[in-house]
Amino acid sequence: MTAMQQKGAEGFLHRYEGLRERLPGVRLPWVAALRDVAAVAFRASGLPTRRIEAWRYTDLRAVGEAGFDEALTSLEDGQDLPAMRGSARAVFLDGRFRADLSDLDGVGYAVGSLATELRKLEGRVGALARPEEQPLAALNTMLFEDGLVVTVPAGVEGGVLDLLSVASPTERPSAFHPRHLVRLEPGSSLTLIETATGPEDGRYLHNPVFEIEVGEGATLNHARLQQEGPRAFQLSTVYARVAAGGTYDNFTLNAGGQLVRNEIHTALVGPGGACHMNGAQLLGPGQHADTTTFLDHAAPDCASRQTYKTVLSSKSRGVFQGKILVRRPAQRTDGYQMNQTLFLSPDAEIDSKPQLEIYADDVKCSHGATVGELDAEQLFYLRARGIPGERARAMLVEAFLTEAVEGVSDPVARGALEAAVTGWWSRQMKDAA
Amino acid sequence: MLKIEGLSAEIDGKPILNGIDLEVPTGELHAVMGPNGSGKSTLSYVLAGREGYEVTGGSATFDGQDLLAMEPEERAAAGLFLAFQYPVELPGVGNANFLRTALNALRRTRGEPELDAMQFLKVARERMRALSMPEDMLKRGVNVGFSGGEKKRNEVLQMALLNPRMAVLDETDSGLDIDALRIVADGVNAMRGPAFSALVITHYQRLLEYIVPDRVHVLVGGRIVKSGGPELAKELEVSGYASVQAAA
Ligand SMILES: Nc1ncnc2c1ncn2[C@@H]1O[C@H](COP(=O)(O)OP(=O)(O)O)[C@@H](O)[C@H]1O
Ligand SMILES: [Mg+2]
Numbered sequence: 001m002t003a004m005q006q007k008g009a010e011g012f013l014h015r016y017e018g019l020r021e022r023l024p025g026v027r028l029p030w031v032a033a034l035r036d037v038a039a040v041a042f043r044a045s046g047l048p049t050r051r052i053e054a055w056r057y058t059d060l061r062a063v064g065e066a067g068f069d070e071a072l073t074s075l076e077d078g079q080d081l082p083a084m085r086g087s088a089r090a091v092f093l094d095g096r097f098r099a100d101l102s103d104l105d106g107v108g109y110a111v112g113s114l115a116t117e118l119r120k121l122e123g124r125v126g127a128l129a130r131p132e133e134q135p136l137a138a139l140n141t142m143l144f145e146d147g148l149v150v151t152v153p154a155g156v157e158g159g160v161l162d163l164l165s166v167a168s169p170t171e172r173p174s175a176f177h178p179r180h181l182v183r184l185e186p187g188s189s190l191t192l193i194e195t196a197t198g199p200e201d202g203r204y205l206h207n208p209v210f211e212i213e214v215g216e217g218a219t220l221n222h223a224r225l226q227q228e229g230p231r232a233f234q235l236s237t238v239y240a241r242v243a244a245g246g247t248y249d250n251f252t253l254n255a256g257g258q259l260v261r262n263e264i265h266t267a268l269v270g271p272g273g274a275c276h277m278n279g280a281q282l283l284g285p286g287q288h289a290d291t292t293t294f295l296d297h298a299a300p301d302c303a304s305r306q307t308y309k310t311v312l313s314s315k316s317r318g319v320f321q322g323k324i325l326v327r328r329p330a331q332r333t334d335g336y337q338m339n340q341t342l343f344l345s346p347d348a349e350i351d352s353k354p355q356l357e358i359y360a361d362d363v364k365c366s367h368g369a370t371v372g373e374l375d376a377e378q379l380f381y382l383r384a385r386g387i388p389g390e391r392a393r394a395m396l397v398e399a400f401l402t403e404a405v406e407g408v409s410d411p412v413a414r415g416a417l418e419a420a421v422t423g424w425w426s427r428q429m430k431d432a433a
Numbered sequence: 434m435l436k437i438e439g440l441s442a443e444i445d446g447k448p449i450l451n452g453i454d455l456e457v458p459t460g461e462l463h464a465v466m467g468p469n470g471s472g473k474s475t476l477s478y479v480l481a482g483r484e485g486y487e488v489t490g491g492s493a494t495f496d497g498q499d500l501l502a503m504e505p506e507e508r509a510a511a512g513l514f515l516a517f518q519y520p521v522e523l524p525g526v527g528n529a530n531f532l533r534t535a536l537n538a539l540r541r542t543r544g545e546p547e548l549d550a551m552q553f554l555k556v557a558r559e560r561m562r563a564l565s566m567p568e569d570m571l572k573r574g575v576n577v578g579f580s581g582g583e584k585k586r587n588e589v590l591q592m593a594l595l596n597p598r599m600a601v602l603d604e605t606d607s608g609l610d611i612d613a614l615r616i617v618a619d620g621v622n623a624m625r626g627p628a629f630s631a632l633v634i635t636h637y638q639r640l641l642e643y644i645v646p647d648r649v650h651v652l653v654g655g656r657i658v659k660s661g662g663p664e665l666a667k668e669l670e671v672s673g674y675a676s677v678q679a680a681a
Contacts, residue, residue, distance in 0.1 A: 376484060381521035384481050385535035385591065386509030386542070395534065399525025 086160025095176025167198030244270025312348030512598030618643030
């Protein structure tokens with residue numbers, strides 16, 4: 001079979017047929033039903049193609065052509081993990097929870113592995129994900145093996161939780177599809193810092209799905225640092241639902257990977273909810289990153305702010321699609337969306353598509369997009385003060401990102417992000433040298 | 434210190450500087466005066482190394498080194514400082530971070546140890562007090578939301594911190610009220626000494642009452658048409674540039 005390995009959607013469906021008896025939850029009828037429904041949807045849709053409006057600018061053919069095997073994780077993998085941030089860490093190797101590498105002692109909330117706790121999660125898995133509409137969520141539903149399950153009880157301040165996803169080195173392309181569930185009960189808070197990394201030369205697909213429930217008056221800071229290996233595919237889908245007075249802050253850094261999709265669906269379903277979605281895409285040679293957001297204002301008096309900044313060097317391509325839907329009951333919605341691109345190379349490309357769909361009449365909603373290059377005057381001013389050209393350029397790139405980065409309120413998350421930005425820049429300089 | 438010989442330069446094929454001869458010996462402060470559009474800023478930009486100017490003839494040396502062959506940051510490292518007529522705004526770059534990065538870049542080239550944030554703040558605060566600058570100007574973006582006078586004072590602050598061997602001040606007096614003018618002049622005078630040279634570019638004679646130059650040069654139509662002692666500035670005040678131009 002190896003010689004004739006199947007690729008594309010067929011390959012994934014084939015794996016599902018082969019694996020289903022071994023996937024977690026096989027004896028739980030509700031899990032089996034979820035997977036079967038997802039498989040039917042995925043068989044019908046296949047991997048999305050550019051003929052679909054939501055995928056017009058991102059071509060997944062490279063994913064279809066790769067042909068993935070099961071990740072062969074060995075016990076030695078993941079021994080050189082980056083330093084832990086905050087006081088608790090959950091480590092996933094190739095999408096599977098590794099208790100031996102994690103440190104979850106003494107946290108004041110429930111946290112564990114989806115594979116272990118699946119029995120107790122009926123009604124939570126699949127509560128928000130929409131496999132019939134998003135083929136990648138269908139793929140994830142069909143094949144998820146594990147994930148993080150966090151439940152912060154009412155009124156508890158959860159502090160910082162580090163979620164580390166590492167792909168192990170493999171000869172053959174591997175794929176994993178973790179399903180992460182995060183629930184904040186009323187009045188609780190949590191900062192979740194997620195880092196995704198992988199080997200320099202390995203080909204793999206990381207296809208995570210998040211289902212995030214933010215309860216009344218609760219606050220989730222979700223910082224995502226996508227620093228996958230340079231040949232990786234990361235296709236992630238985040239579903240978040242925010243109850244009355246709750247806040248969901250998502251910051252996503254797209255700095256790694258070869259082909260990346262960061263798709264976020266946030267629904268503000270109770271009055272007075274808030275959502276900040278900020279991000280930075282820092283792309284180098286041959287990279288493609290796509291941020292696609294759907295903001296669903298379903299309740300009155302909610303505010304949403306989105307600031308996305310893309311920096312493109314050499315032959316790279318960025319995509320931003322942002323849709324804001326304001327439903328009829330969502331009066332006094334305050335929505336803002338800004339998408340800005342900085343070109344460091346004439347060979348780069350950005351596609352930007354904002355979309356407002358408004359059915360309420362008392363609404364403040366604005367969006368804007370800019371593209372530009374580094375300002376020659378500013379660069380000269382810095383250099384005339386003795387700051388070498390490369391350092392001066394780095395300062396201006398950081399300045400360009402400031403507005404988005406300032407949206408990250410948690411100092412640990414902010415520090416992690418700033419370090420990631422600095423790391424990206426020095427890598428660009430090394431490559432250019 | 435600075436020696437300019439027959440310097441000609443153009444922008445987009447349009448000649449702006451037409452054979453400038455000018456020498457500023459070490460320890461001297463010279464003034465360049467001239468009407469609007471005579472090429473004063475162009476001269477200062479060419480000296481500092483801004484892009485977009487084509488030098489079509491002549492030379493400029495700094496301590497014997499070919500200034501025109503150096504990158505802007507190399508000129509700064511060699512000890513040349515330009516106070517911009519129109520200081521550039523840098524949104525998102527904090528003034529303190531900017532000043533410290535610049536100072537440390539220069540200290541590195543001089544083989545001096547870099548200053549950490551605390552050491553830097555101490556030095557910066559001292560300099561700012563001398564220039565009557567509010568301390569919160571360190572926290573703001575470089576020149577962002579600064580008034581015209583604040584921008585000029587920020588230029589002088591940079592000069593004081595970076596301690597150049599030669600400063601070119603391009604209309605640092607314009608747009609200043611009399612108090613601010615005094616503060617700026619004091620800042621420049623405090624730098625004067627046997628190892629500091631300056632080229633003070635101005636449109637008005639007023640500044641030169643506070644900063645007394647060793648020599649005055651008159652720039653008209655991209656050429657130095659007359660040079661003389663400090664009294665030349667007063668002469669110009671009375672008779673205007675037209676008379677000098679006519680005499681030349
Ligand atoms: N970037 C530019 N492009 C075209 N012409 C310019 C540019 N900058 C300056 N000039 C022209 O060059 C001449 C000298 O300008 P400038 O050096 O700014 O004079 P000053 O500083 O003495 O007022 C003016 O005629 C001005 O219009
Ligand atoms: Mg001028």
